[in-house]
Amino acid sequence: MMAGRRNGALLFHFFLSIFPMLHLFFFFYNRLSQMLAGLLLMLACGQTLAQSAPRLELCVACHGAKGVSQSPTFPSLAGQPKIFLENQLVLIREGLRDIPQMKGTLDGLKDAELTKLALYFASLPPPPPAAGPVDAASYQRGKAVAEGTRCGICHLPNYSGREQVPRLAGQQERFLLDVMKEFRDHPGPGRDTIMAASLYGLKDAQLKDLAHFFAHFK
Numbered sequence: 001m002m003a004g005r006r007n008g009a010l011l012f013h014f015f016l017s018i019f020p021m022l023h024l025f026f027f028f029y030n031r032l033s034q035m036l037a038g039l040l041l042m043l044a045c046g047q048t049l050a051q052s053a054p055r056l057e058l059c060v061a062c063h064g065a066k067g068v069s070q071s072p073t074f075p076s077l078a079g080q081p082k083i084f085l086e087n088q089l090v091l092i093r094e095g096l097r098d099i100p101q102m103k104g105t106l107d108g109l110k111d112a113e114l115t116k117l118a119l120y121f122a123s124l125p126p127p128p129p130a131a132g133p134v135d136a137a138s139y140q141r142g143k144a145v146a147e148g149t150r151c152g153i154c155h156l157p158n159y160s161g162r163e164q165v166p167r168l169a170g171q172q173e174r175f176l177l178d179v180m181k182e183f184r185d186h187p188g189p190g191r192d193t194i195m196a197a198s199l200y201g202l203k204d205a206q207l208k209d210l211a212h213f214f215a216h217f218k
């Protein structure tokens with residue numbers, strides 16, 4: 001009789017303890033299947049984004065497979081905010097941002113097609129920090145200038161960019177230097193005036209340090 005009651009109590013405790021475990025099991029099972037479904041969806045979307053973006057084979061010849069440039073003067077496009085890419089593509093197509101290498105590349109593309117290109121490159125993983133050796137002194141000077149002039153207010157403190165503001169982290173160093181000189185010395189009609197003003201008065205050596213810092217940013 002006593003044994004029977006003890007067994008009953010044990011069974012009761014067993015169920016009490018297994019319920020939270022079952023609960024946890026189903027919780028993780030659910031999360032796992034959600035994650036798997038998300039992953040499959042991402043893969044499928046990546047495929048269709050690539051299929052629907054026009055003239056991709058041209059872009060990747062210069063901007064690198066998967067939008068990660070292997071060439072110092074060609075910018076990486078991977079992981080740039082969609083709106084930034086869209087804006088630049090319109091400016092380039094209209095000739096307001098003059099890029100001789102891209103002459104004709106976007107001719108005849110509709111806004112919706114530019115958006116497809118922007119969506120595709122925005123969906124790709126951003127470039128890793130530059131592979132070359134880091135000049136620690138230059139990196140530190142660049143960091144100090146960037147913090148002193150508050151580039152991070154718009155480009156975000158990790159320089160990943162957002163909306164119409166580009167990512168700078170991991171970008172090609174030489175391209176960054178060239179484009180900053182362009183902003184400082186000849187800001188074109190389509191370019192952001194506050195951005196140009198942020199670089200006003202900075203010396204070439206400081207722009208060089210900034211480019212080194214952003215390219216290697218960790």
Ligand code: HEC
Binds near residue numbers: 055088117179
């Ligand atoms: C022959 C080489 C070449 C081809 C082809 C090319 N680009 Fe470019 N692109 C460049 C260069 C060089 C720049 C940077 C110019 C500068 O500002 O100095 C650039 C800049 C850009 C920018 C601005 C990026 C930034 O960070 O400022 C975007 C966006 C872009 N290209 C998209 C594209 C797309 C999309 C295609 C394909 C439809 C394409 N490009 C084809 C060479 C090329």
Ligand code: HEC
Binds near residue numbers: 150176179195198
């Ligand atoms: C008020 C917001 C703002 C501030 C502050 C700012 N930027 Fe920008 N920056 C922008 C925007 C917006 C663009 C996109 C350019 C355009 O559309 O004309 C840009 C573009 C750039 C580019 C070109 C990148 C590319 O891929 O084309 C570089 C490099 C850059 N900024 C560096 C800096 C540095 C360095 C500082 C600090 C000294 C800085 N920015 C401060 C808003 C800002």
